[in-house]
Amino acid sequence: ILNVEQSPQSLHVQEGDSTNFTCSFPSSNFYALHWYRWETAKSPEALFVMTLNGDEKKKGRISATLNTKEGYSYLYIKGSQPEDSATYLCAFFTSGTYKYIFGTGTRLKVLA
Amino acid sequence: SAVISQKPSRDICQRGTSLTIQCQVDSQVTMMFWYRQQPGQSLTLIATANQGSEATYESGFVIDKFPISRPNLTFSTLTVSNMSPEDSSIYLCSVEVRQSYNEQFFGPGTRLTVL
Numbered sequence: 001i002l003n004v005e006q007s008p009q010s011l012h013v014q015e016g017d018s019t020n021f022t023c024s025f026p027s028s029n030f031y032a033l034h035w036y037r038w039e040t041a042k043s044p045e046a047l048f049v050m051t052l053n054g055d056e057k058k059k060g061r062i063s064a065t066l067n068t069k070e071g072y073s074y075l076y077i078k079g080s081q082p083e084d085s086a087t088y089l090c091a092f093f094t095s096g097t098y099k100y101i102f103g104t105g106t107r108l109k110v111l112a
Numbered sequence: 113s114a115v116i117s118q119k120p121s122r123d124i125c126q127r128g129t130s131l132t133i134q135c136q137v138d139s140q141v142t143m144m145f146w147y148r149q150q151p152g153q154s155l156t157l158i159a160t161a162n163q164g165s166e167a168t169y170e171s172g173f174v175i176d177k178f179p180i181s182r183p184n185l186t187f188s189t190l191t192v193s194n195m196s197p198e199d200s201s202i203y204l205c206s207v208e209v210r211q212s213y214n215e216q217f218f219g220p221g222t223r224l225t226v227l
Contacts, residue, residue: 031213031214034215041221043116043204043219044204044218046215046216046217049213049215089155091216093213098214099157100155100157100214100216101154102154102155103154104152104153104154105154
């Protein structure tokens, strides 16, 4: 059974703090790793699609890195703001089955 | 990209009843997906709905419990039948964009509570 783990499960930070979370996934049959941001009562929103070992992607204050050989990706948020409060999901897309396997998410709360 | 709407956004239902969730996409898509997120769990794929053919169910999900309709290329429904409290979840529909490594666009979800 393929498993995708995210840590921590939840996180509270102060406004202005920088933070990061981890997504661990199987290192075999890698096709792509997706990060999504999911605010309550809204649609999950795609942040990054990462496909190559060593990929680094950035969107504003949010960035992500990818290590396919060891099977992990980091998501970084610099200078957290209250509007960053959401659940951050990673999804591993496997070339074996061509299906998504989601992690349980990291729930971030940024305190003003 | 795609814009997806779902109805209802939330519902509270009694054990033994059924609920049908609707999913509408603003463009024609071949495949639509139905996911479930139980409390504390990851998003889990229930089934893939193709227009003009029966839905393909993942292991652990059966058509009698989760019948799906796909009458055209922009619409699908998922029914949660004979509900029990274990069916309390968020149900999401999605479509994928193959040109972007299968990036998925999701609806806002239906939050279901079964008493």
